[in-house]
Every structure is written in structure tokens, then in C-alpha cells.
Amino acid sequence: MDGHIFIGGGGEGYGTKQGLNLEYANRHGLVAGATGTGKTVTLQIMAEGFSAAGVPVFLSDVKGDLSGLAAAGSEGFKLHEAFTSRAQKIGFDDYSYEKFPVLFWDLFGDQGHPVRTTVSEMGPLLLSRLMDLSEAQEGILNIAFRVADEEGMALLDLKDLQALLVWVGENRADLGLRYGNISTASIGAIQRRLLVLDNQGGTKLFGEPALELSDMMRTDVDGRGMISILAADKLMGSPRLYATFLLWLLSELFEELPEVGDPEKPKLVFFFDEAHLLFDGAPKALVDKVEQVARLIRSKGVGVYFVTQNPADVPDDILGQLGNRVQHALRAFTAKDRKELRMAAETYRENPRFDTEDAIREVGVGEAVTSFLEKKGVPGVVERTLIRPPSSQLGPLEVSERKAVINASPIAEKYETIQDRESAYEILTRRAAEAAKAAEEAEAEEEELEAAEREFRAGRRYSGTRVARSTSKPVSRSTRRSSKDETLGSALGRAVIKELGGTTGRRIVRGILGGLFKSR
Ligand SMILES: Nc1ncnc2c1ncn2[C@@H]1O[C@H](COP(=O)(O)OP(=O)(O)OP(=O)(O)O)[C@@H](O)[C@H]1O
Numbered sequence: 001m002d003g004h005i006f007i008g009g010g011g012e013g014y015g016t017k018q019g020l021n022l023e024y025a026n027r028h029g030l031v032a033g034a035t036g037t038g039k040t041v042t043l044q045i046m047a048e049g050f051s052a053a054g055v056p057v058f059l060s061d062v063k064g065d066l067s068g069l070a071a072a073g074s075e076g077f078k079l080h081e082a083f084t085s086r087a088q089k090i091g092f093d094d095y096s097y098e099k100f101p102v103l104f105w106d107l108f109g110d111q112g113h114p115v116r117t118t119v120s121e122m123g124p125l126l127l128s129r130l131m132d133l134s135e136a137q138e139g140i141l142n143i144a145f146r147v148a149d150e151e152g153m154a155l156l157d158l159k160d161l162q163a164l165l166v167w168v169g170e171n172r173a174d175l176g177l178r179y180g181n182i183s184t185a186s187i188g189a190i191q192r193r194l195l196v197l198d199n200q201g202g203t204k205l206f207g208e209p210a211l212e213l214s215d216m217m218r219t220d221v222d223g224r225g226m227i228s229i230l231a232a233d234k235l236m237g238s239p240r241l242y243a244t245f246l247l248w249l250l251s252e253l254f255e256e257l258p259e260v261g262d263p264e265k266p267k268l269v270f271f272f273d274e275a276h277l278l279f280d281g282a283p284k285a286l287v288d289k290v291e292q293v294a295r296l297i298r299s300k301g302v303g304v305y306f307v308t309q310n311p312a313d314v315p316d317d318i319l320g321q322l323g324n325r326v327q328h329a330l331r332a333f334t335a336k337d338r339k340e341l342r343m344a345a346e347t348y349r350e351n352p353r354f355d356t357e358d359a360i361r362e363v364g365v366g367e368a369v370t371s372f373l374e375k376k377g378v379p380g381v382v383e384r385t386l387i388r389p390p391s392s393q394l395g396p397l398e399v400s401e402r403k404a405v406i407n408a409s410p411i412a413e414k415y416e417t418i419q420d421r422e423s424a425y426e427i428l429t430r431r432a433a434e435a436a437k438a439a440e441e442a443e444a445e446e447e448e449l450e451a452a453e454r455e456f457r458a459g460r461r462y463s464g465t466r467v468a469r470s471t472s473k474p475v476s477r478s479t480r481r482s483s484k485d486e487t488l489g490s491a492l493g494r495a496v497i498k499e500l501g502g503t504t505g506r507r508i509v510r511g512i513l514g515g516l517f518k519s520r
């Protein structure tokens with residue numbers, strides 16, 4: 001199995017080793033099957049195999065049962081016998097229990113290192129998707145990003161975005177001249193969506209220090225790929241946040257990593273669990289982008305493996321790109337099930353020993369219909385494969401064990417403390433304070449002047465000596481009027497227009513598939 005990851009045994013009596021060729025592991029894959037058929041264990045053994053081959057792995061842990069990768073399996077485990085006899089059956093002679101190097105990540109920062117990105121890095125397209133904005137609202141978000149960019153205001157966290165939107169609202173008359181109509185109703189709607197996102201825990205996702213991708217692409221001292229496990233149990237409560245975050249991560253990988261052509265093994269393997277969430281109700285434009293990213297990210301050495309119950313959940317264009325497949329059992333209760341099963345079967349290269357459709361229905365738990373890319377990237381003939389047992393612990397770590405792994409991590413402490421450097425919120429707050437102060441001063445001046453004027457008139461009437469004193473501060477009426485009229489909004493507005501005039505159309509609408517939008 002040199003240059004391959006051992007997956008299990010196929011052929012007569014399951015005695016023929018089946019492996020995933022590392023050379024083609026960046027040509028993506030699919031792990032599918034009904035509930036309870038063995039998908040999670042397949043994910044686990046694939047992660048083990050990649051790690052052992054020195055390939056870093058990213059995966060999301062939807063049910064919390066993959067943390068066991070960080071501990072070795074044990075002879076005392078109830079399935080020890082089952083595992084060893086399975087290993088024997090498939091000729092897995094050097095089967096042994098082992099633990100793997102794991103990094104735990106958590107958007108909420110509880111069960112792992114916090115994963116953060118900035119609002120600018122997420123970009124308007126993904127944020128719109130995240131907040132489920134209408135086209136008109138997305139348009140306004142685009143304007144807000146553009147103005148922030150031209151103004152040199154960093155958008156780091158949600159409060160930056162919130163402050164920016166308030167400001168865009170205040171200056172919508174001026175900005176409207178430049179960018180077209182900006183309705184307060186739309187701004188209000190975006191602000192309300194921001195609140196929802198905030199309630200879902202979105203606040204935790206945005207800020208600095210932002211994730212450095214290199215931290216997800218590490219190998220340990222023994223050269224084994226580190227397995228990044230994203231806690232997704234709580235995250236699944238906000239499916240849109242979950243799917244958008246993973247999509248953002250993919251787009252960042254796509255943008256940041258250099259081209260490597262066809263490497264001898266992937267730079268990173270990315271498992272997208274509950275992949276249907278990415279496509280449920282997604283607009284065609286987004287699906288098209290996912291399809292493009294999948295196609296192009298391959299040359300960056302990243303293999304993407306979609307994990308889902310039913311391959312029919314994955315759009316055809318994307319399914320067609322998933323070269324390495326582990327199809328666990330599918331049920332065929334309804335006419336629709338049977339149709340989908342037939343279509344799933346048709347995508348494999350037939351094996352004369354069995355009917356693919358029957359096999360997909362019949363395979364047992366921990367068994368699958370498999371096909372991996374072979375020489376020249378041609379799909380191998382379909383096999384019925386008994387998947388190998390895991391070397392790491394089946395089932396989750398204890399809370400204390402998990403804590404210990406987190407504390408011993410090479411990046412412990414790096415992301416724990418939020419750094420809030422100056423960004424849009426601070427800049428706008430300061431500008432507003434300055435404008436308010438200027439307005440206040442103008443008002444005070446006005447009052448002083450009016451008092452002087454009263455005094456002057458009174459003086460003229462009653463006393464000559466007061467006149468000289470009251471005219472000691474001559475201010476013309478026209479100057480007074482202009483400073484009085486200077487409201488907060490127009491002061492800011494004028495300042496912006498002035499500054500906008502000076503900047504060229506520099507524009508970094510970054511983030512989601514930004515590379516695609518920018519250059520292709
Ligand atoms: N490769 C394997 N070797 C040994 N046992 C396995 C293997 N795959 C699955 N099993 C057994 O089957 C059980 C169910 O598998 P698993 O949890 O992977 O299913 P699943 O498809 O992920 O289910 P769900 O949809 O509920 O998440 C495991 O707990 C284990 O006992």
C-alpha cells in the first residue's frame with residue numbers, strides 16, 4: 001500500500017487491500033450513507049491514514065464523537081474483539097492502537113482554540129449569505145464595504161459593521177449621489193439581521209487575532225499531519241453559520257495557498273461533514289462558486305471530501321468532481337429513494353462480480369461500496385469493501401482529556417485573548433465625538449455672542465462704557481450662521497466627501513471566493 005492510505009479489504013472474502021492513492025487524494029471525495037452505516041468511523045480512519053502519511057487534516061465534529069482521534073484505542077474496549085477479527089479478515093496485519101496529533105478548534109472558544117476571522121475577510125457576499133440578506137440589502141452591504149475600504153477603516157468585528165451602517169445611514173444623502181439610492185429601511189433590516197447573527201454567536205466568530213491558515217496545516221515532530229477538529233455540535237444549531245464558516249475557510253485556502261500542480265500527496269485534506277447544509281436553499285450563484293472553488297482548489301493541493309447521508313444532496317456538477325468514494329448503505333424505501341439509489345449506482349465503473357445497485361443497498365455496517373482514482377486519475381472498478389477498524393479511540397474524549405490536549409497544544413494561548421485594535425467603530429466614535437465637540441463649541445460661541453449682543457443693545461441704550469467691552473469679540477453674522485448649521489451628520493458627510501474625492505477607486509472587497517471575483 002505504498003503511497004496509499006489503507007481503507008479496507010475488498011474482493012473475494014474481503015482479502016484484497018483497498019487504498020486511496022495519495023497522488024490523487026487532492027481530487028476530492030465523497031463519504032455517504034444512511035444514518036448508522038459507518039460514515040463517522042470511515043472519517044476517523046481516513047483522518048488517521050492521512051495524518052500518518054504526513055498530511056494535515058481538517059474536519060468538523062458534528063456529534064462530538066471524533067475527539068477520540070487524540071487517544072489510542074484500548075484492549076479493554078467492548079469492540080476490541082470485533083476490531084481485531086475485522087482486521088484479520090482484511091489482512092490488516094500491523095493493526096495496533098495509536099493516538100494522533102489533534103488540534104481542537106471551537107468558534108465559541110469553549111471546546112478548543114477560538115477560530116476567528118474579520119468582517120473584511122469574510123466579505124460582503126458571504127456575510128449576505130450568513131445573514132440571509134435580500135439583493136437590495138446585499139447591495140448596501142457592498143457600498144458599506146467599499147466606503148470603509150476607501151476611508152481606510154478596518155472592519156474587524158460586528159460592532160465595526162454596526163457602526164459603519166449607522167454612519168452610512170446618516171450620510172445616505174451624500175453617499176447616495178455617488179452609489180445610488182440607499183434606503184433606511186434596508187439599513188434597518190441589515191441591522192436587525194446583525195442582531196440575529198449576534199444572538200447565534202456570530203460575535204465570537206469576528207475579531208482578531210484572526211485564524212492563520214498555517215496553524216491548520218501543521219505537522220508534528222514525527223512528521224505526522226495534525227488533525228484539526230472543529231467542535232460543531234453547538235454550531236449545528238445555526239446551520240447557516242456552520243456552512244458559511246466552512247465555505248469561508250475553503251475560500252481562504254483557495255486564495256492564500258500557492259499553486260502546486262499535482263503534488264505527491266495533498267497539502268491538506270478538508271472534510272465537509274453535513275455537506276447538504278451548504279447546498280440547502282443556496283442560490284445558484286453560490287453553488288456555482290462552490291463548484292469553481294472545488295475545481296480550482298485541487299491545484300493548491302487541497303482535497304475536499306464531502307460527507308453526507310445521500311449523494312443526491314450534492315449538486316451534479318460537484319458530485320462529478322468527487323473522484324474518491326466511499327458509499328455506505330443507502331435505504332430504498334420509497335420510489336424516490338430507489339431512483340436516487342439507481343442514479344448513485346450509475347456513477348461507478350461496474351464490477352462483474354456484483355450489481356452496484358444491489359451492493360449499495362446490501363452492504364453492512366462498516367462496509368461500503370468504494371472506488372478510488374487509479375493511474376492517470378481514472379476511477380477504479382467499484383468494490384465491496386470492509387472498512388478497517390480505527391486505531392484511535394472510538395467515541396469522545398473525557399472533558400479533562402480534551403482540556404489536557406488543548407493546553408499542551410503548540411498554539412495554546414495564541415488565539416485565546418481578543419485584541420481590539422482601532423477599526424471602524426473606534427474611528428467613527430472618535431469622529432462623532434469630535435464633531436459633537438465642534439458643534440458644542442459653536443453653540444457655546446453662539447450663546448456667548450447672543451449674550452454680548454443683548455448686552456451691546458442694552459449698553460447702547462443705557463451706558464457708553466459697556467459698548468467697548470462687548471465689541472471686544474467681533475464675530476460676523478454669516479460666520480455664526482454656518483457654524484450653527486453644522487449638524488453632526490453633515491459635518492461627517494462633508495468630511496467623507498472631501499476624503500472620497502482624494503482616494504482613487506482602490507477596492508479590496510475581500511473574502512469569499514474573492515480571488516474568483518477579482519481575477520477570473
Ligand atoms: N470501520 C469500522 N470498523 C469497525 N466498526 C465499525 C466500523 N464502521 C462502523 N462501525 C460500527 O458501527 C457503528 C456506527 O458507525 P458510525 O458511527 O460511523 O455510523 P454513522 O454513519 O456515522 O452514523 P450517524 O449517521 O448516526 O452518525 C460504530 O459505532 C461501530 O460500532
Ligand SMILES: [Mg+2]
Binds near residue numbers: 040
Ligand atoms: Mg456519524
